[in-house]
Amino acid sequence: MRVNADSTLFDRLVSVRAIYWVVTVALGAAVLNGGCRRATPNQVVVYTSVDQVFSEPVFRTFERRGTQIRSLFDTEETKSTGVLNRLLTEAPNPQADVFWSGDPMRALVLVEKGLVERYIAPNASAIPEQFRAADGAWTGFAARARVILVNRNRVATGDAPRSIRDLASPQFKGQCAMANPLYGTTTMHVAALFAAWGDADAKAFLQAVKSNGVRIASSNGEVKRLVASGEAAIGLTDTDDAHEALEAKAPVDVVWPDQEGLGTLVMPTVVVLVKGGPHPDAGRRLIDFLLSAEVERRMAEKAAHMPLRGDVTVPGVRRIAEVRAMQVDYQRVAAEMQRIQPWLRDWVGL
Amino acid sequence: MRVAGGRAESLSLAAAGAVVALLVVVPLVAVATRADTSSLGVLTQGRAWVLLGRSIVLATSVTVGALVIGIPCGAVFARARVPALRSLFALHLAPVFLPPFFAALGWFHLFGARASGSSVLFSPAGAWAVLTFAFAPIVTGLTAIGIRALDPSLEEAARLVARPWRVVTRILVPAAGRQIAIGGLIVFALTLGELGAPMFLRVDVYPAAVFARLGGMDLQLGEAAVLSLPIVALAALLVAGEARLFGRSHAGALTLRDRARESLDLGPGAHALAIAAALVSMTPLLVLAGHGMREVGRVGEWLGSSIANGLLASLATATVATLGGLGLGHALGRGRWMARIVTTALLFGFFVPSAVLGVGIVAAWNRPSTEVVYGSAGILVLAFLARYSWLSIRVIAAFVAQRSSTYEEAAAVAGAGYFRRLARVVAPMERRGLVLAFGLTLVFCLRDLETAVLLYPPGGEPLTVRIFTLEANGPTRVVAALAVVHVAVTLAALLVVGWGFRGSRA
Numbered sequence: 128m129r130v131n132a133d134s135t136l137f138d139r140l141v142s143v144r145a146i147y148w149v150v151t152v153a154l155g156a157a158v159l160n161g162g163c164r165r166a167t168p169n170q171v172v173v174y175t176s177v178d179q180v181f182s183e184p185v186f187r188t189f190e191r192r193g194t195q196i197r198s199l200f201d202t203e204e205t206k207s208t209g210v211l212n213r214l215l216t217e218a219p220n221p222q223a224d225v226f227w228s229g230d231p232m233r234a235l236v237l238v239e240k241g242l243v244e245r246y247i248a249p250n251a252s253a254i255p256e257q258f259r260a261a262d263g264a265w266t267g268f269a270a271r272a273r274v275i276l277v278n279r280n281r282v283a284t285g286d287a288p289r290s291i292r293d294l295a296s297p298q299f300k301g302q303c304a305m306a307n308p309l310y311g312t313t314t315m316h317v318a319a320l321f322a323a324w325g326d327a328d329a330k331a332f333l334q335a336v337k338s339n340g341v342r343i344a345s346s347n348g349e350v351k352r353l354v355a356s357g358e359a360a361i362g363l364t365d366t367d368d369a370h371e372a373l374e375a376k377a378p379v380d381v382v383w384p385d386q387e388g389l390g391t392l393v394m395p396t397v398v399v400l401v402k403g404g405p406h407p408d409a410g411r412r413l414i415d416f417l418l419s420a421e422v423e424r425r426m427a428e429k430a431a432h433m434p435l436r437g438d439v440t441v442p443g444v445r446r447i448a449e450v451r452a453m454q455v456d457y458q459r460v461a462a463e464m465q466r467i468q469p470w471l472r473d474w475v476g477l
Numbered sequence: 478m479r480v481a482g483g484r485a486e487s488l489s490l491a492a493a494g495a496v497v498a499l500l501v502v503v504p505l506v507a508v509a510t511r512a513d514t515s516s517l518g519v520l521t522q523g524r525a526w527v528l529l530g531r532s533i534v535l536a537t538s539v540t541v542g543a544l545v546i547g548i549p550c551g552a553v554f555a556r557a558r559v560p561a562l563r564s565l566f567a568l569h570l571a572p573v574f575l576p577p578f579f580a581a582l583g584w585f586h587l588f589g590a591r592a593s594g595s596s597v598l599f600s601p602a603g604a605w606a607v608l609t610f611a612f613a614p615i616v617t618g619l620t621a622i623g624i625r626a627l628d629p630s631l632e633e634a635a636r637l638v639a640r641p642w643r644v645v646t647r648i649l650v651p652a653a654g655r656q657i658a659i660g661g662l663i664v665f666a667l668t669l670g671e672l673g674a675p676m677f678l679r680v681d682v683y684p685a686a687v688f689a690r691l692g693g694m695d696l697q698l699g700e701a702a703v704l705s706l707p708i709v710a711l712a713a714l715l716v717a718g719e720a721r722l723f724g725r726s727h728a729g730a731l732t733l734r735d736r737a738r739e740s741l742d743l744g745p746g747a748h749a750l751a752i753a754a755a756l757v758s759m760t761p762l763l764v765l766a767g768h769g770m771r772e773v774g775r776v777g778e779w780l781g782s783s784i785a786n787g788l789l790a791s792l793a794t795a796t797v798a799t800l801g802g803l804g805l806g807h808a809l810g811r812g813r814w815m816a817r818i819v820t821t822a823l824l825f826g827f828f829v830p831s832a833v834l835g836v837g838i839v840a841a842w843n844r845p846s847t848e849v850v851y852g853s854a855g856i857l858v859l860a861f862l863a864r865y866s867w868l869s870i871r872v873i874a875a876f877v878a879q880r881s882s883t884y885e886e887a888a889a890v891a892g893a894g895y896f897r898r899l900a901r902v903v904a905p906m907e908r909r910g911l912v913l914a915f916g917l918t919l920v921f922c923l924r925d926l927e928t929a930v931l932l933y934p935p936g937g938e939p940l941t942v943r944i945f946t947l948e949a950n951g952p953t954r955v956v957a958a959l960a961v962v963h964v965a966v967t968l969a970a971l972l973v974v975g976w977g978f979r980g981s982r983a
Contacts, residue, residue, distance in 0.1 A: 172935045179943075180951040197936030200946045212696045213931075216839045222852060222935065309689050345679055358595055476524055476681060477689040 170195040171409035174210040175227040177396055178367070181430045182227065188425075189416050194409050199223070211236060214401070218242055221403040224410030227396060227417060231267060232315045234397040235461035238264045244400040246411055250418045253436040255447065258395045267395025268418055269426035270433040270447065271365045273316045274391065275382040276351060276372060281360040284380075288361055291320070291384045295335035302360035304342040304353045308471050311347065312365055312394055317471065318464040319392050319455055333474060343475065355379055365394075370431030383450060390453035395435060396426075485895035486808065490815040493805050497819050500863040501826040504837025508702045516699030520706070525686060529707055532683035535605060535675075536668040542609035543616045543664045548657060550613070550754045551620020552645045557747040558740035566621070568755035570614045571762060574920040574967045576927075576941055577611040578673035579960050582948070583761025585677075586768045586957065604680040608671065610757055612664040617754070619660035623653025641741040662715055666828055669711065673926060673945070683708070684830050691832050698836060705833045712828035716821055762964055769958030776958045779947060780940070784966055787939030790854045790929075791922035791970075794861035798869040799915040801862075806873025806914070807903050811882065820874075823867040834863060835931030854937055860928050865921045869914035876910030877903065916974030923967050940966065 171194055175182050179200040186196045201210040211233040214226060218240070226243075228234040237243050238260070247263035258267035275294075277287050286298065294303045306313040321329040342359055344350045350362035351369065355377035369381045383391045398417050400410050416422065420439050426432040427441035434440070435447055519525060553559065554566040572580055584607055588598050597603050627649060635648045650657070672684040687704045690697035769776075808816035826834060838860055843851045850856055884906065888898045904911065926941040933942055944959045 174935070178951075179946045197934070199933070199935040200938070212691060212836075213839065215696055216836060217843050220843050220845055220848070220851075222843070343679070345676055356595070472689055473524075475689075477528070477686045
C-alpha cells in the first residue's frame with residue numbers, strides 16, 4: 128500500500144507490510160517460545176495441584192540449582208478442569224515430567240492407569256512406609272489433615288465438636304460448612320469415610336449432614352472464611368486453611384476430629400514421575416529435591432504441612448507421630464473416590 | 478454489478494473453512510465421539526433440566542437487567558450534552574473487558590466480608606446483580622453505536638416537533654433496535670456460559686454440571702459432551718436469531734458514522750445517569766485497587782512472565798483473526814454463502830462451553846507431530862482463534878456491507894485479482910473496521926480465563942489464569958493488586974487501539 132504525504136502515523140502503522148511483520152514476529156515468538164523450551168535439555172516440566180502460593184517458591188529455589196522449571200498450576204480450590212484430567216488427556220503424548228499432587232488420590236489414579244514411572248528416590252527412606260509405595264510408584268511428604276474449624280464467638284469451648292459425626296448433630300443445625308465434595312480434599316475425605324464405614328453408613332451420614340443444613344462452600348478456603356467471619360459456627364477444612372485463619376488472628380479454634388476413635392484423616396502431598404515425560408532425568412532430580420528435609424521444613428513453616436520425616440521439626444506444626452491418624456488404604460480410597468462420584472453428583476445436585 | 482468472487486476467492490474460502498474445521502469442528506467431534514449410549518442417560522435426569530432452567534432464568538433476567546440499564550445509558554452516552562461524557566462512557570465500559578469473576582471479587586471485598594452483605598452477594602440475587610452490572614455496558618455500547626449510526630437528518634426532523642427525551646424514546650432507541658437486540662443476545666450467551674462468577678458466588682448453574690464431569694475425579698467426557706447438547710441447541714437458536722436480526726444487510730451494525738451533530742439537552746437526569754453508570758461499573762474495580770494498594774510493591778514477585786504470555790498470545794490471535802477476518806468478513810459482508818457457513822461454525826466455537834472446546838482441543842492437538850504448537854503459546858492462539866475470531870469477522874463484515882462495491886468493481890475491471898483487491902482496495906478502505914476488529918479480539922483474548930486455564934502451556938500462563946490460581950490461599954491483597962495490574966494492562970491496550978481508531982479517521 129502506498130502511503131501518501133497526507134497519511135497519518137496510523138496509516139503507516141496499519142500498512143499491509145506492517146501487519147505482515149507483526150504477524151511474523153508474533154507467531155515466530157510464539158513458536159520459538161514453545162519449541163525452544165521443548166528442545167532445552169536442562170529443564171523439567173511439573174504439573175501440580177499444590178497451591179501455587181506455596182509450590183512456586185519451592186520451584187524457584189530448585190531453579191537456582193541450575194534446572195529450569197516449567198510449571199502448570201491448579202488447585203482444588205480453583206475448580207479448573209484440573210491437572211489430573213489434563214495428565215489423563217495428554218497420556219498418549221505426555222507433556223509433564225513430574226506430578227506433585229496436593230493429595231494421594233490424584234497420583235494414585237495415574238498409578239492405577241499405568242501412567243507413572245517407578246522411581247525410588249534416595250531420600251525416600253526417611254518417609255514412613257505407609258506414606259509411600261514400596262515399588263517407588265508414588266512417594267508422600269508434607270502432609271495436611273482434615274480438621275474442624277470452630278468459631279469461638281459462636282461455640283463455647285465445652286460445646287466444640289469432637290468428631291466428624293458432629294456435622295450431623297442437631298446442635299449445629301444450619302451452622303456447618305463444608306466444601307463441595309466433588310472437588311479437592313473433601314472428595315478424598317468423603318471417600319475415606321465410605322471406605323471406613325461402608326456405603327450404607329456413609330450415605331446415611333452425608334444425608335444427615337445435608338438435612339442438617341450444611342452450607343456447601345466453593346472451596347476449603349471459603350469454608351475458612353465462613354467460619355472466621357462467623358457466618359458458620361463450624362466448618363470442615365484442611366490444616367493449611369486453618370493455619371491461615373490462625374495467622375490472621377481470626378477468632379477460631381482448630382479441632383482434630385475423632386482423636387478418641389476413627390482418627391483424623393491425614394493426606395500427604397504426593398510426587399510421581401510421569402511415564403514417557405520429556406525430561407526424565409531432570410524429573411528425578413526434582414523429585415529428590417522435593418523429598419528433601421529442606422522442602423518439608425519450608426512447607427511446614429509456610430503452609431503448616433505436617434512433616435513426615437522424623438528429622439524435621441517446626442514449632443507450632445504437629446508431627447505425624449503426635450496425631451491419631453485415620454487408618455487409610457489410599458489405594459482403596461482412590462477406587463472409592465471414582466466409584467462414588469455419580470452418587471456425590473446426585474448429593475450435590477449436579 | 479456484483480463483483481465475481483472468482484476461483485481465488487472460492488479457494489480462499491475453502492481454505493478458511495478447512496482451518497475453521499481444524500479449530501472448531503475437529504475438537505468438538507473429538508469430544509462427541511467419547512459419548513456412548515450410556516452417556517445419554519444423563520439427560521434423562523431431572524436435575525440436569527432443573528439446572529438448565531435455572532441458567533436460562535438467570536441468563537434471561539440478566540439480559541433484561543442489562544437492557545433496562547444499557548438502553549437509557551446508551552442513549553445518554555450517544556447523544557446527551559454532559560460534561561466529561563467520553564470519560565464517563567469509557568469508565569462505564571471498563572467491566573466489559575474483564576472476566577466477571579474479577580467484578581465478583583471486587584463486590585466481595587466490598588460486601589462479602591460482612592455476614593449481612595455476604596448473604597445477599599452469595600445468592601442468586603447476588604449473581605444476578607454482579608453479572609448484570611458486568612454485562613450491561615455491552616448493551617450500552619451497542620445502543621450508543623446504533624444511535625450514532627442513525628442518519629442525522631431523521632433526528633433533526635424529529636427535533637423540530639418533539640422534546641429531546643421524546644426524540645430519544647420515539648426515534649433514536651427504536652432506530653437502534655437491531656443493535657440493542659444483538660446486545661441482548663450477546664449478554665444472554667455470555668451469561669449462559671459463565672461459570673467462574675456463579676461458582677464463586679455459590680450459585681449452581683448448568684455449566685457447573687458440565688464442568689463436574691470434567692473437573693471431578695472421574696473424567697466423564699461422554700456425559701460432558703451430552704450435557705453440552707442443550708447448550709449447542711440454544712446456540713443454534715441464537716445463531717438463527719442473530720442471522721434473522723442481521724440478515725444480509727448488517728446495516729449500521731457496528732459502524733460509527735460520527736457525523737457532527739448537536740448534542741441533545743436531556744436535563745440533569747442524564748448527567749446523574751452517566752455518573753451513576755460509571756460509578757457502578759468502576760466500584761468493584763476501585764475496591765480491588767484499594768484492597769491491593771498496600772501490596773503493590775509485592776506484585777513483581779508474583780507476576781512472573783504472565784503479562785508477556787497473555788499479550789503475546791492475544792496479539793498473535795488478534796493479528797491472525799484480523800487478517801483472516803479480512804477475507805472472511807469481506808465475503809460475509811458481500812453475502813457469500815460459504816462465508817456464512819464458516820462463520821456459523823465459528824459462532825459455535827463462541828457459544829459452546831469452553832471446557833468442552835478445551836478438552837476437544839487437547840484431544841485433537843496433543844500429538845507428537847503438532848508438538849511445536851501444543852507445547853507452546855501456539856495452542857492458546859489456536860484456542861483463542863476458535864473462540865473469538867467470530868467477533869473480528871462479524872465486525873469487518875459489518876463495515877464491508879456498509880460500503881458500496883463500486884471500488885472493487887472498478888479494480889476488477891482494471892484487472893486486479895482477488896488478493897490484490899483485498900490488499901489494495903478493501904483493506905485500506907476498511908482500516909477502521911480492521912482496527913476495531915483487532916481491538917475487540919485483543920481485549921476478549923486478554924480477558925479470557927476459562928479457555929486459557931485449560932490449555933496454557935507449562936510456564937506460559939496469562940495473567941488472568943495466574944490470578945485465578947493464586948486466589949486459592951494466595952495473599953488476598955496481592956491477588957487484588959494483580960487484578961488491578963490486569964485492568965491497567967487491558968486499558969493500556971485499549972488506549973493504543975483507541976488511538977489507532979482515531980488515527981484511522983484521518
